[in-house]
Amino acid sequence: MIEPTHDVVIVGGGHNGLTAAAYLALAGKTVLLLERADRVGGAAVSAEAFPGVDARLSRYSYLVSLLPQRIIDELGLEIELAQRRYSSYTPDPADTRAGLLVDRGDTDATGTSFDRVGAAADFPAWTAFYRDTERVARALFPTVCEPLPTRAEARVLVGDDMLWEQFIERPLGTALRNRFQSDLVRGVVATDGLIGTFASVDSPDLAANRCFLYHVIGNGTGDWDVPVGGMGAVSGELERAARQAGARIVTEAEVSAITPDGEVRYRHGAVDRVVQGRHVLANVAPWVLQQLLDGHASASVRTEAAPGAAPAAKPEGAQVKVNLLLTRLPRLRDATVSPEAAFGGTFHINETLTQLENAHAQADRDGFPELLPCEIYCHSLSDPSILSPELVAAGAQTLTVFALHTPHRWLTEENSDASRDRLQAAVLASLNSVLAEPIEDLLLTDTAGRPCIETKTTLDLEHALNLPGGNIFHGPLEWPFLDDDEAPSTAAERWGVATGHPRILLCGAGARRGGGVSGIGGHNAAMAVLEE
Incomplete structure (x- = not known):
C-alpha cells in the first residue's frame, strides 16, 4: 500500500x-512517526515489571539531567523533576563500617564525612573541582540546542585554558590523580566518565572524557534529577505534545527499508506499506540505519567518513541493570549514616579508581571482575508516586543497580539466560559486600511467589529496544563541537544530525550531541529540517 507523501517521516518513537515530531508539527509540517513497539517512549518508559505488584518502574533509563529547560518550555511540557539532597554515598572498601556521604544540604557534614574515610585533604579539592565543572557546564550547555560551535569557539566559551586541557585534551585519569589523593574520591568522580562507556580513564581516545563531559554539563549544573511519575511521565508528555500539534503516530509499525530519496517501507497490521518523506529522521542507532539503507549505502551514515566508506564496527554496550522491589531499605554496616541518606543519592559500590581500572582491565581480557563496580539509585525515596498507597504505607522501596564494565561480548544468543543469571548473581554479591544483611532477604514477591527482581543485559536491550550491542548511547559519544578543520555546508551538518544522504537525518542518541534522555537530538534534527 502506497501512502501520501509527508513532509517528514520519523523512524523510531523514542x-x-x-521531540522532533512535536517541533515539526508545531511548525506546520505533516509528520508521520513509525514505532515498531506497541507504545512509544523507547528506553524512557515506565512499566509494571512484576505481575500483580502495583509498582511502575523506570525500566531502562531512570534519571534526567540533559533535558534542556528550553525544550520543556517551548513544547509546553508538564514535567516535574525532583532534586535529590544527597549527591552520593560510597562505602570504604577497606572498612565498610565507614563511608563518604556527600550532602548537598550540609557542607560541614560532608567535610566530616571526607575526614572519616581519611580524605580530609580532598574536601577542598572536591569543592574546587566541581566549581570548575560548573564553569564548563555554564559555558557549553547553552550551545547544545544551537548549531555546533567549532573547537576553537568552544574553547573561547570555556575561557580557561587549564580547564580545557584537563577536561578536553588530556585523559580524565590525569586530572583525577593530579587533583585528588584518595583512591575512593578519585573513583567517585571517575564513574561519571564510565556510565555506559567501556573505557579506562587513561585511554588516549578520551572516551571517558566525552562521557564525563555529558554527565556534568546538564542544564549548567550537572544535577541528575528524578522524574516524578517515572520516565514514562517524560515520554507521555512528549507524546501528548506531538499528537496535540498534529503529528500522526503509528505503533506496531516495523520499518524494513529506507532509500536515500526518502522512501520508507514498513509493515503494519499485516499489510506492507510504503510512504515517502521529503525528509526522513532516523531515531535509531546509526548502525541500525545503515542496515535499513542496505544496498543504498553508497555513502557512510556518518558524514565525517569518506563517501563509500564501510560502516563503523557494531557498537558495544558494557553495563547491566537490575531492578528490585524491597520490603524496606537494607541496613548498612556504617552505623553513622541512615539508609535514607545513603540511598537518597547515588550509592557507589566497589568503585574506587583502582577497582574501576582493575575491573576494566579484567573485562577487556575476557575475565570476570571479582566484584563488579555498581551504582544504586532509589526512585521511590524521592518520588513514592510510582508505588501504590499500600506499598508506600508498608515501607516498600525500589532499587535500581547499574553495574559497569560488563561488555556485550560476554553474551550470545546461546548463553543469554545463563549469562543473565551470572550477572545478576554478581551484582547481588557486590551489593551484599557492603550491606549489613543480604539483599535477597528483603525482596518482595509477585502474585506467583517469585522474587521481585529483573535483570536487563545488553542483549536484552538489543532485543527489546533495537540498541546494537546494547549500547545505551547508540554508539561512541562525540564532542559537542566540530573540529576546526570541519566545514559544515548544510543545515544538517551545522546541527550535527547529517548522514551521507541529504534527505535522511539522525535524530536520536546517535546524533552529534546525543546520549541520555535529553530531546537534544530530536530538537536539532527538527531545527535542521526547518532551516532547510
Whole structure:
C-alpha cells in the first residue's frame, strides 16, 4: 500500500523522535512517526515489571539531567523533576563500617564525612573541582540546542585554558590523580566518565572524557534529577505534545527499508506499506540505519567518513541493570549514616579508581571482575508516586543497580539466560559486600511467589529496544563541537544530525550531541529540517 507523501517521516518513537515530531508539527509540517513497539517512549518508559505488584518502574533509563529547560518550555511540557539532597554515598572498601556521604544540604557534614574515610585533604579539592565543572557546564550547555560551535569557539566559551586541557585534551585519569589523593574520591568522580562507556580513564581516545563531559554539563549544573511519575511521565508528555500539534503516530509499525530519496517501507497490521518523506529522521542507532539503507549505502551514515566508506564496527554496550522491589531499605554496616541518606543519592559500590581500572582491565581480557563496580539509585525515596498507597504505607522501596564494565561480548544468543543469571548473581554479591544483611532477604514477591527482581543485559536491550550491542548511547559519544578543520555546508551538518544522504537525518542518541534522555537530538534534527 502506497501512502501520501509527508513532509517528514520519523523512524523510531523514542523520546527524541517524539521531540522532533512535536517541533515539526508545531511548525506546520505533516509528520508521520513509525514505532515498531506497541507504545512509544523507547528506553524512557515506565512499566509494571512484576505481575500483580502495583509498582511502575523506570525500566531502562531512570534519571534526567540533559533535558534542556528550553525544550520543556517551548513544547509546553508538564514535567516535574525532583532534586535529590544527597549527591552520593560510597562505602570504604577497606572498612565498610565507614563511608563518604556527600550532602548537598550540609557542607560541614560532608567535610566530616571526607575526614572519616581519611580524605580530609580532598574536601577542598572536591569543592574546587566541581566549581570548575560548573564553569564548563555554564559555558557549553547553552550551545547544545544551537548549531555546533567549532573547537576553537568552544574553547573561547570555556575561557580557561587549564580547564580545557584537563577536561578536553588530556585523559580524565590525569586530572583525577593530579587533583585528588584518595583512591575512593578519585573513583567517585571517575564513574561519571564510565556510565555506559567501556573505557579506562587513561585511554588516549578520551572516551571517558566525552562521557564525563555529558554527565556534568546538564542544564549548567550537572544535577541528575528524578522524574516524578517515572520516565514514562517524560515520554507521555512528549507524546501528548506531538499528537496535540498534529503529528500522526503509528505503533506496531516495523520499518524494513529506507532509500536515500526518502522512501520508507514498513509493515503494519499485516499489510506492507510504503510512504515517502521529503525528509526522513532516523531515531535509531546509526548502525541500525545503515542496515535499513542496505544496498543504498553508497555513502557512510556518518558524514565525517569518506563517501563509500564501510560502516563503523557494531557498537558495544558494557553495563547491566537490575531492578528490585524491597520490603524496606537494607541496613548498612556504617552505623553513622541512615539508609535514607545513603540511598537518597547515588550509592557507589566497589568503585574506587583502582577497582574501576582493575575491573576494566579484567573485562577487556575476557575475565570476570571479582566484584563488579555498581551504582544504586532509589526512585521511590524521592518520588513514592510510582508505588501504590499500600506499598508506600508498608515501607516498600525500589532499587535500581547499574553495574559497569560488563561488555556485550560476554553474551550470545546461546548463553543469554545463563549469562543473565551470572550477572545478576554478581551484582547481588557486590551489593551484599557492603550491606549489613543480604539483599535477597528483603525482596518482595509477585502474585506467583517469585522474587521481585529483573535483570536487563545488553542483549536484552538489543532485543527489546533495537540498541546494537546494547549500547545505551547508540554508539561512541562525540564532542559537542566540530573540529576546526570541519566545514559544515548544510543545515544538517551545522546541527550535527547529517548522514551521507541529504534527505535522511539522525535524530536520536546517535546524533552529534546525543546520549541520555535529553530531546537534544530530536530538537536539532527538527531545527535542521526547518532551516532547510
